[in-house]
Amino acid sequence: MCGIVGYIGTQQAAPLLLEGLGRLEHRGYDSAGMAVLGTGGALRMAKRSGRVRDLAEEVPARFGGKVGIGHTRWATHGPATDANAHPHADAAGRVAVVHNGILDNASALRAMLTDDGIELASDTDTEVLAHLVARSGADTLEGRVADALAAVEGTYGLAVVHADFPDRIVVARNGSPLIIGVGDKEMHVASDLAALVRYTTTVAYLDDGEMATVTAQGFTTYRHDTAQLHRTHRDAAPVDVDPSAYEIGEHESFMLAEMLEQPRAAERVLRGRLNERFGTSHLGGLNMDAREIRAIRRVKILGCGSAYYVGQMGASLIEELARIPADAEAASEFRYRDPVIEPDTLYVAVSQSGETIDTLLAVQEIRRKGGRVVGLVNVVGSAIARECDGGIYLHAGPEVAVASTKALTTMFLGFSLLALQLGRVRDLSISDGRRLIEGLLKLPEQIQAVLDTEAELTVVAKRLAEADSLFFIGRVRGFPVAREGAQKFKEITYRHAEAYQTSELKHGPLALISEAVPTVALVPDDELVDRNVAALHEIAARKGPLVVVTHEGVDLGDLAHSSTTQRIDVPRNEKELDPILLTIPLQLLAFHAANHLGLDVDKPRNLAKSVTVE
Numbered sequence: 135m136c137g138i139v140g141y142i143g144t145q146q147a148a149p150l151l152l153e154g155l156g157r158l159e160h161r162g163y164d165s166a167g168m169a170v171l172g173t174g175g176a177l178r179m180a181k182r183s184g185r186v187r188d189l190a191e192e193v194p195a196r197f198g199g200k201v202g203i204g205h206t207r208w209a210t211h212g213p214a215t216d217a218n219a220h221p222h223a224d225a226a227g228r229v230a231v232v233h234n235g236i237l238d239n240a241s242a243l244r245a246m247l248t249d250d251g252i253e254l255a256s257d258t259d260t261e262v263l264a265h266l267v268a269r270s271g272a273d274t275l276e277g278r279v280a281d282a283l284a285a286v287e288g289t290y291g292l293a294v295v296h297a298d299f300p301d302r303i304v305v306a307r308n309g310s311p312l313i314i315g316v317g318d319k320e321m322h323v324a325s326d327l328a329a330l331v332r333y334t335t336t337v338a339y340l341d342d343g344e345m346a347t348v349t350a351q352g353f354t355t356y357r358h359d360t361a362q363l364h365r366t367h368r369d370a371a372p373v374d375v376d377p378s379a380y381e382i383g384e385h386e387s388f389m390l391a392e393m394l395e396q397p398r399a400a401e402r403v404l405r406g407r408l409n410e411r412f413g414t415s416h417l418g419g420l421n422m423d424a425r426e427i428r429a430i431r432r433v434k435i436l437g438c439g440s441a442y443y444v445g446q447m448g449a450s451l452i453e454e455l456a457r458i459p460a461d462a463e464a465a466s467e468f469r470y471r472d473p474v475i476e477p478d479t480l481y482v483a484v485s486q487s488g489e490t491i492d493t494l495l496a497v498q499e500i501r502r503k504g505g506r507v508v509g510l511v512n513v514v515g516s517a518i519a520r521e522c523d524g525g526i527y528l529h530a531g532p533e534v535a536v537a538s539t540k541a542l543t544t545m546f547l548g549f550s551l552l553a554l555q556l557g558r559v560r561d562l563s564i565s566d567g568r569r570l571i572e573g574l575l576k577l578p579e580q581i582q583a584v585l586d587t588e589a590e591l592t593v594v595a596k597r598l599a600e601a602d603s604l605f606f607i608g609r610v611r612g613f614p615v616a617r618e619g620a621q622k623f624k625e626i627t628y629r630h631a632e633a634y635q636t637s638e639l640k641h642g643p644l645a646l647i648s649e650a651v652p653t654v655a656l657v658p659d660d661e662l663v664d665r666n667v668a669a670l671h672e673i674a675a676r677k678g679p680l681v682v683v684t685h686e687g688v689d690l691g692d693l694a695h696s697s698t699t700q701r702i703d704v705p706r707n708e709k710e711l712d713p714i715l716l717t718i719p720l721q722l723l724a725f726h727a728a729n730h731l732g733l734d735v736d737k738p739r740n741l742a743k744s745v746t747v748e
């Protein structure tokens with residue numbers, strides 16, 4: 135979603151801002167802009183709907199200055215027009231503001247400003263901030279920004295420059311990330327590490343309710359949640375991140391690079407966490423002892439989109455291994471039904487970015503009501519990770535493509551580790567624990583084996599790409615896999631893909647099956663295999679083309695010889711771990727179908743990598 139960059143130092147700001155904005159493109163956006171303070175104190179702005187490269191065309195020549203802020207916008211208030219792009223300025227053109235998040239009382243503030251004779255130049259909520267900063271009577275820029283923030287309600291990460299205070303950028307955070315990057319006589323700000331790592335990996339993360347003054351020499355932080363500004367003490371620290379992880383390398387897209395990295399990501403999430411002797415896992419970050427684990431009566435998993443679907447996979451793992459009732463729910467719905475929070479329920483928030491606002495708000499709701507939440511989060515130090523009582527970092531490395539692949543795989547493994555631990559503290563036998571560990575250790579190699587079938591999957595994907603509408607079906611452990619498969623397919627191919635429980639087909643959707651509507655069916659060799667194969671015959675009898683993702687040796691009967699049935703075999707492992715091996719081919723099918731259609735797999739239309747607004 136929206137992204138912020140800022141620079142202050144000894145170099146020309148504009149090229150650095152453009153470069154930083156380019157690094158935020160993956161978050162999803164529809165317009166971009168920047169404001170630079172010239173040496174004579176003039177504030178210059180350029181902003182456009184469209185891509186960062188469109189903005190770059192009009193920037194370089196006239197944008198001298200060593201202080202500036204930039205933004206990529208994902209439209210919320212008002213369409214993607216030049217006027218609505220950030221930065222937003224006050225009427226005199228002396229203040230410029232870039233903002234991520236949503237101001238809930240923007241309509242009232244816009245009406246108040248209009249009544250006072252201010253002509254608003256955009257439809258956005260952000261513009262009010264520029265006018266409020268300009269109207270403040272405080273002596274300092276920090277005081278003016280704090281006055282403006284006292285009037286707004288909602289979420290923000292923001293950066294402000296002011297022609298009267300040309301030696302600083304003021305930044306603030308409330309619910310939307312803001313990171314300060316420390317260089318040598320220069321400083322950077324950004325909403326995402328991706329925009330900083332090329333320049334520095336020494337960073338400070340602001341907390342909610344905190345603001346900072348950033349000058350070329352350093353930064354100072356304050357709390358602004360009272361009428362006064364109070365100094366806080368925050369040190370910058372090196373982050374353990376490999377800047378090359380944000381580079382596409384030899385691959386044609388981040389999505390492909392990230393899918394191919396899955397065996398390594400799987401090794402990382404498991405490393406040091408398996409205890410083969412006792413058939414269990416080490417999860418120090420959970421911050422729970424055996425007695426607390428034994429007291430858990432229920433597990434509730436919360437996530438959005440693919441994180442929700444992998445949460446469903448995790449719930450079945452926990453029920454099977456630990457025999458604790460477990461379910462997953464869309465975090466975006468959770469708090470709106472005024473949920474009952476139980477003290478003996480373990481709540482698990484799952485998120486790649488650690489920024490998804492719906493998941494974050496669900497965590498806050500649970501904690502406010504006294505519940506215990508642990509996180510399965512990829513981004514270290516992210517809002518969700520910090521809000522939780524403990525958790526498991528996923529170590530997937532940066533995920534840039536909008537469609538989640540390697541993070542999802544590590545989430546599944548994170549759930550496996552959690553289920554193993556919950557199970558072993560309860561009734562899972564040591565031999566079952568060891569059996570699972572053996573299975574987990576085989577997974578990186580088996581994931582690689584599925585990735586190695588890419589050429590065959592490409593052929594299948596091209597056929598699927600021709601259909602306007604598809605079904606993905608599975609049962610029990612396979613159903614969340616079907617949901618995730620349909621999600622991946624629809625988000626990057628723009629084809630209609632719907633997931634169903636195989637058992638539900640004949641209760642309605644079978645009416646849609648025809649030669650033109652293929653079905654991707656998940657048929658692992660488990661206790662339901664015969665029923666699943668019977669359902670395939672029902673589809674074939676209605677001329678529905680089939681792609682069957684299954685295990686070697688599963689007998690598909692006559693279908694094996696049908697020209698409209700294609701079969702994809704995945705390696706066998708412990709049946710509890712089937713979901714992840716069934717998921718990998720579905721990622722490749724979606725990827726190659728989208729590629730065949732000539733679509734941008736990394737940046738699907740309308741979508742954003744981190745969904746930081748409700």
Ligand code: F6R
Nearest residue numbers: 439440441485486487490537538
């Ligand atoms: C789909 C996808 C999204 C995310 C969802 C949650 O491929 O990536 O559905 O899974 O927006 O994002 P995180 O995991 O960052 O909370």
